[in-house]
Amino acid sequence: MSIDMSQFHQVFFEESFEGLDIMETGLMDLDLGAANDEEINTIFRAAHSIKGGAGTFGFTDISSFTHVMETLLDEMRDGCREVTREAVDLLLASIDCLREMLSAVDAGDEIDQVRKDSLQKDLESLLANGSGDSKPQSVQQTVESSKDETTSQGIWKITFAPHPNLFKTGNDPVRIFRELKTLGVLTSIVDISKLPSYFELDPEESYLTWEMKLDSECSEAEIDEVFAWVDEECELTISKLTEQVIIDDSPEEEITVVATEEKTEIEKQDSVKPVVARKKTNKKAGSENSSIRVGIDKIDALINMVGELVITQSMLSQISENFVESDLEKLRDGIDELERNTRELQENVMQIRMLPISFSFNRFPRLVRDMASKLGKNIELKMSGEQTELDKTVMEKIGDPLVHLVRNSLDHGIEMPDVRKAAGKPEVGTLQLNAYHEGGNIVIEIVDDGAGLNKERILSKARENGLVGEDEILPDEKIHELIFAPGFSTAAEVSDVSGRGVSMDVVMRNIRDLGGVVEIKSEEGKGSTFTIRLPLTLAILDGQLIRVGDHVYIIPLVSIVESLQVESENCNSLAGKAELYKLREEYISIIRLHKAFNITPDSTELTKGLLVVAESEGQKVGIFVDDLLAQQQVVIKSLETNYQKVDGISGATILGDGTVAMILDMTGLVHLSRNNPVAISNSQSLITEEAVA
Amino acid sequence: MEIENQSETHSMMNTDLDLNAEQFLSFYLAGEEYGVDILRVQEIKCWENATEVPNSPDYLKGVINLRGTIVPVIDMRQRFGIEAIEYTKTTVVIVLKVEDADRERTVGFIVDAVSDVYTIESELLRAPPETGDSIDLGFVKGLTSINEKMVVLLDIDHLLDEEKISESQNLH
Numbered sequence: 102m103s104i105d106m107s108q109f110h111q112v113f114f115e116e117s118f119e120g121l122d123i124m125e126t127g128l129m130d131l132d133l134g135a136a137n138d139e140e141i142n143t144i145f146r147a148a149h150s151i152k153g154g155a156g157t158f159g160f161t162d163i164s165s166f167t168h169v170m171e172t173l174l175d176e177m178r179d180g181c182r183e184v185t186r187e188a189v190d191l192l193l194a195s196i197d198c199l200r201e202m203l204s205a206v207d208a209g210d211e212i213d214q215v216r217k218d219s220l221q222k223d224l225e226s227l228l229a230n231g232s233g234d235s236k237p238q239s240v241q242q243t244v245e246s247s248k249d250e251t252t253s254q255g256i257w258k259i260t261f262a263p264h265p266n267l268f269k270t271g272n273d274p275v276r277i278f279r280e281l282k283t284l285g286v287l288t289s290i291v292d293i294s295k296l297p298s299y300f301e302l303d304p305e306e307s308y309l310t311w312e313m314k315l316d317s318e319c320s321e322a323e324i325d326e327v328f329a330w331v332d333e334e335c336e337l338t339i340s341k342l343t344e345q346v347i348i349d350d351s352p353e354e355e356i357t358v359v360a361t362e363e364k365t366e367i368e369k370q371d372s373v374k375p376v377v378a379r380k381k382t383n384k385k386a387g388s389e390n391s392s393i394r395v396g397i398d399k400i401d402a403l404i405n406m407v408g409e410l411v412i413t414q415s416m417l418s419q420i421s422e423n424f425v426e427s428d429l430e431k432l433r434d435g436i437d438e439l440e441r442n443t444r445e446l447q448e449n450v451m452q453i454r455m456l457p458i459s460f461s462f463n464r465f466p467r468l469v470r471d472m473a474s475k476l477g478k479n480i481e482l483k484m485s486g487e488q489t490e491l492d493k494t495v496m497e498k499i500g501d502p503l504v505h506l507v508r509n510s511l512d513h514g515i516e517m518p519d520v521r522k523a524a525g526k527p528e529v530g531t532l533q534l535n536a537y538h539e540g541g542n543i544v545i546e547i548v549d550d551g552a553g554l555n556k557e558r559i560l561s562k563a564r565e566n567g568l569v570g571e572d573e574i575l576p577d578e579k580i581h582e583l584i585f586a587p588g589f590s591t592a593a594e595v596s597d598v599s600g601r602g603v604s605m606d607v608v609m610r611n612i613r614d615l616g617g618v619v620e621i622k623s624e625e626g627k628g629s630t631f632t633i634r635l636p637l638t639l640a641i642l643d644g645q646l647i648r649v650g651d652h653v654y655i656i657p658l659v660s661i662v663e664s665l666q667v668e669s670e671n672c673n674s675l676a677g678k679a680e681l682y683k684l685r686e687e688y689i690s691i692i693r694l695h696k697a698f699n700i701t702p703d704s705t706e707l708t709k710g711l712l713v714v715a716e717s718e719g720q721k722v723g724i725f726v727d728d729l730l731a732q733q734q735v736v737i738k739s740l741e742t743n744y745q746k747v748d749g750i751s752g753a754t755i756l757g758d759g760t761v762a763m764i765l766d767m768t769g770l771v772h773l774s775r776n777n778p779v780a781i782s783n784s785q786s787l788i789t790e791e792a793v794a
Numbered sequence: 795m796e797i798e799n800q801s802e803t804h805s806m807m808n809t810d811l812d813l814n815a816e817q818f819l820s821f822y823l824a825g826e827e828y829g830v831d832i833l834r835v836q837e838i839k840c841w842e843n844a845t846e847v848p849n850s851p852d853y854l855k856g857v858i859n860l861r862g863t864i865v866p867v868i869d870m871r872q873r874f875g876i877e878a879i880e881y882t883k884t885t886v887v888i889v890l891k892v893e894d895a896d897r898e899r900t901v902g903f904i905v906d907a908v909s910d911v912y913t914i915e916s917e918l919l920r921a922p923p924e925t926g927d928s929i930d931l932g933f934v935k936g937l938t939s940i941n942e943k944m945v946v947l948l949d950i951d952h953l954l955d956e957e958k959i960s961e962s963q964n965l966h
Contacts, residue, residue, distance in 0.1 A: 652846065698848030740847075743899045744857065744866040747847055755859045761845040 106158055113154045114207045115392065120147035121200050122463060128189055128196070129466040138178065145174040151199070161341075163202055166217055169224045170195050176228070191227060193467070195220055256342045257317060257324060262310035263335040269305065272331050278313075280327045285317025393493060395453050403449055410442045451638060454494070458536045458545070459487035461496050465507060465534060472511050479518050479529040480511060486536035491543045492638040498615055499545070499635060502608040506547050506631050507532065509605070514551030514629055524626065526550065542617075542634045550628040554621070556580050581621040582719075585609040615639070616659060640737055644754070644764065646730035647713065649694045650701045654726075655735055655754060655764045662714045662721060664729060667707040682712060682723050689714065691723045692774045697749060703727045717767035724770070737764065749773040815915045820945055821888060821905040824876045827940075828905075829912065829947045836889040836900060838908055841881050855904060860889065867902040873953075882906075893951050901954070912945070914938050919947065 127144040131137075148171045155164035170192060176182035198213075198220050205212045259281075263274060281287050292310040296302070315324065324339050331337075417435045420428050462484055473480040491499075515521075515530035522528055533548040556577065563569040563583050587606040612619055616636045623629035636642065636659070644655035671683040672691075680691040691712065695702035704710060704727065712723040735754035740747060740763075751766035818829035844856030844867045853872035857864045867887055872878050884907035892899045919936035935949040 700846070700848065738862070738864045740857065740864055743864060743901060744847070747850070749848060753845075753857060753864045755862065755864075759859055760843070761857050761859050761864055763845065763848070 110158060110207075111392075113158055114203055117151045117154060117203050118200070120151045121196050121203075123147045125193065125196050125467055126463050128192055129470065131184055131189060133184055133186055133189070141174060141178045141184075145171065145178055148174055160206055162212055162214075162217065163199065163206065166195070166199065166202070166221055169221055169228070170199075173224060173228055188227060191220075191223055195224065255317075257313075257315040257319075257321075258338075258340050258342055259313040259315060259324065260310070260338045261313065261328070261335060262337075263307045263331060265306040265308070267307040267331065267334045270331075270334055272334065274307075274309075274311070277327055277331065281313070281315060281324070284319045284323060284327075285315050287313060287315050289313040393454065393456075399449070399453055403446070403453075406442060406446045406449060410439075410446060413438045413442055451492075451640065452490075454492050454638065454640070455490035456493050456496055457488045457490050458496065458543070461500050461503060462487050462534055462536070464500075464504070468504065468507065469511065469532060472508065476512065477517065478511070478515055480515055481529050481531050482534070483531060484534045489536040489538060489543060491635065492640070494639050495543075495615055495635055495637070498611060499617075499633070502611045502633075503545065503547070505605070505608045506633075507534070510547055510549040510551065510629070510631070514549040514553075516552050520552075538637075539634075543637055545633040545635070547631040547633075548628065549630075553625040553627055553629050554581055554584065554623040555625060559583050578621070581623055584621075585619070616642070616657070641734055642737060642764070643732065644735045645713070645732050646756075646762070647694075647724075647726040648728040648730055649698075649726050650703060652698075652700055653730065653756070653760075653762045654694070655762055656713060656715060656724070657751075657764065657767070658732065660715045660717065660767045662716055664711055664713045667710065667712050667725075669708050672707055680707075684714065684721070684723070687721065689721045689723050691725055692770060693725045694770075695725075697770060697774045715767050717771050720771070722767070722771055724765075735762075735764070814917070815913045818912050818914060818945075818947055819888070820909040820912060820940075821886075822907045822909055823870050823874070823905050827909060827943060827945045829914075829938075829945050830888070830890060830950050832911060834890045834892070834950055836891055839887045839889060839902070841885045841887055841904060858887075858902065860900065860902075863900065865889065865900050865902050867904060869904045871904075871906075873903075879906075890950050892954060894954070903953075912938075912940055914947075 124144045124147045127140055127147070131140055131144075148167055152164050152167035152171055155161075155167060173182070173188065173192065177184055177188070182188070198216055202212045202217060261274070261277075263272075267274070278287065278289065290312045292312065293308070295310070296308045302308075321339055321341070328335070328337055413435060417432070417439065420432050420435060424432075465484070466482055469480055469482045510532055515532065516524070516526075518528040521530065531548075531550050533546070535544075535546040535548065537544055559580055560569065560575070560583075563580075563586070564571060566586075568583060568586050569575065585605050585608070609619060612633055612635070616639070618634050620632040620634075621629060622632070643658040645658050645661055647654050647656055665684075667682070673681045673683065673688070675681055680693075681688045682691050691707070693702075693705075694700075695705070702710070707725060710725055710727050711729055712725055713729070714721055714723050716722075735756075737752045738754055740750065740753050747763075749766055749770040749772075750763045751769070752764045753761050754764060756762050817832040819832045819835050820827050820829040822828075839860075842858065844858045846856045847854060847866070850856075853869050855867045855869050857866050859865075869878060881904070885904060886908055887902040887904050888908065889900060889902045892901050918938050920938060922934045922937055933949050933952040935947040938945050938947060
């Protein structure tokens with residue numbers, strides 16, 4: 102019976118990536134020269150399980166590579182090798198390489214052999230050099246034992262199918278077999294299925310193929326050498342059977358051979374299947390189909406709560422069965438309890454999706470270290486609030502923007518040591534990453550004590566690009582926000598770290614897509630602070646229910662600035678088409694929801710309805726609706742799962758009465774009303790009708 | 795009114811299950827009988843008001859809440875360009891699983907009434923007749939006769955192809 106190993110691949114990859122993260126964090130924390138045993142142990146264990154897993158699944162490249170890393174770590178652990186910067190750097194580079202190898206295998210791509218080989222060679226040479234102190238003896242031993250393991254006792258499976266013209270080249274398989282026999286115990290099975298009848302047989306042609314098992318300590322290269330002369334004249338495959346196959350070292354050799362043969366059959370089948378399976382998972386990978394690890398305590402809490410819910414429910418049905426008026430109080434209590442249970446359950450289910458932000462922060466020590474050495478700056482990274490939890494999806498999406506912002510601070514913010522010294526600041530720059538909860542939001546701060554934003558330069562650059570008029574005077578915040586404008590970069594020279602002016606507007610867009618905002622505080626010469634505010638989860642939002650005619654829609658509360666009654670003297674129209682409303686000192690454009698969505702309102706007169714002032718992409722718009730209803734938390738459901746994307750709608754939700762209500766997407770709505778195809782086609786048909794009349 | 799469990803439907807049918815036979819759920823639409831693959835049927839629901847989707851085609855009556863998922867509901871009559879009627883007591887929504895090129899969707903179809911479950915052997919399936927280039931019958935799987943009456947078997951995966959539908963709509 103064969104087990105389809107490919108079903109475990111995904112788990113292996115996920116665990117391996119986690120292991121790599123652990124190794125990376127561990128290595129970053131290591132004190133050079135005086136490493137803590139426990140720390141090295143953690144790193145070692147992670148490497149060891151990756152190696153073991155890779156071996157089990159037959160990813161030999163990965164397991165052999167990890168093995169060398171592991172050997173190095175083992176020596177560090179035994180204390181016979183000092184933890185040098187060189188070794189740590191090499192290990193970090195190896196982790197990067199491993200990560201790439203794993204993702205390549207995961208995606209079904211070829212792995213980068215050149216890089217792997219060169220790194221492996223570096224590692225091996227580091228190993229061979231020894232630590233140069235205390236116990237060279239044991240170093241030697243480990244190296245030897247490592248060699249033993251890679252070339253250890255094993256069964257080689259060789260398929261040898263010579264081309265028909267083999268004999269004409271003067272080669273004889275018999276000689277090859279004799280040579281093979283000197284390497285170890287050889288068993289071979291000959292396949293005579295291609296052998297023609299006696300009368301058709303050409304004595305000068307070869308018709309046979311062989312399948313051989315070679316029980317030997319030799320390496321693949323040695324076997325290859327035997328076949329060197331017939332390389333061109335045959336189909337040859339050499340493979341090593343997996344380690345588990347040869348565990349049994351029983352004297353009855355025949356049985357072992359039979360057993361291995363069966364396994365090879367299985368392996369053959371398996372080797373076909375995983376490819377297919379992998380292709381399937383590949384498709385899925387795009388749709389973020391990852392898994393999540395949940396602590397057993399969280400699950401237990403959920404089960405408890407469901408238990409309570411069931412009890413409450415049975416209590417309620419008992420009351421309703423023989424309901425008398427005196428039970429009303431009991432019924433109310435029961436419903437209260439039900440409500441509390443449901444809310445608790447909801448909160449706890451949400452909790453499952455929550456992960457500490459350290460998952461995202463953990464990459465920064467490495468990033469800062471690498472970038473600091475590249476830029477020649479001295480930078481200390483301080484992190485706080487790593488345990489602050491946020492939704493997994495939000496975390497995945499905030500990762501890249503955070504990296505951009507940190508890179509930006511490192512590159513443009515913190516100055517070179519000599520500049521800092523001249524400015525009377527400590528040579529070592531500090532970069533702080535803080536995370537904390539505030540209301541229903543998570544706040545992430547990126548604080549540097551660098552040069553701060555140069556207002557003059559930003560302004561002159563913005564004027565150059567035509568983003569700001571020549572004589573316009575802007576408040577500080579507006580100037581700071583300019584750095585998020587598309588194509589804006591003030592870096593005097595474009596470095597390979599940042600400065601192409603691409604990243605910042607992407608950062609802004611990503612954060613806005615998540616329903617978040619960025620604030621900048623900056624003081625020249627003292628540093629800057631980027632504050633990102635994000636909703637804790639993408640699954641629930643606070644919404645304002647509004648009504649137009651018979652239709653109920655939801656506007657996300659975050660985007661609403663205010664709601665007001667329209668005063669006719671403040672209404673203006675621009676070129677007879679666009680309607681504007683004078684809101685104090687500003688003119689905002691009015692979007693009539695009934696026009697944008699082609700529905701019938703109670704009234705088309707602005708004074709009879711309400712104007713909801715909302716912000717979209719930093720611009721205020723007034724949305725004309727019939728009425729405001731309740732405010733409530735709504736669970737966001739996707740329209741796209743079963744239908745498709747709808748312009749102006751970001752999703753749907755289910756209201757208390759079980760009906761569906763659409764959630765408005767402010768940005769989409771503004772675009773929709775700007776070039777409303779329905780309105781255009783309607784007006785066109787009107788014109789043609791008139792023309793006909 | 796709801797038939798949620800397909801196996802139940804199966805067990806109610808006492809036909810000899812032939813390997814070459816397929817089972818179809820049939821429904822009425824403007825006097826004609828149509829059939830869909832029964833294995834695609836999720837459930838049959840009474841018509842209830844749907845929430846309209848802004849700027850959507852006429853035949854999309856809106857979306858409904860199907861135990862927490864948002865499911866679009868399509869009026870089959872309008873879909874085929876047949877004159878729409880007031881929904882009656884027999885009007886039902888057949889919720890089907892529709893497979894697109896890359897995903898599986900759940901879609902509700904409003905029909906005049908459900909009729910029966912037929913087991914039809916594949917050799918009794920006839921290809922739709924050639925109607926010339928003007929009509930694309932890509933969403934018709936085949937025709938068959940039950941009690942001397944024609945039943946049109948629909949290929950529901952192609953029922954949502956925009957072009958095919960609009961072409962058939964142009965005919966009316």
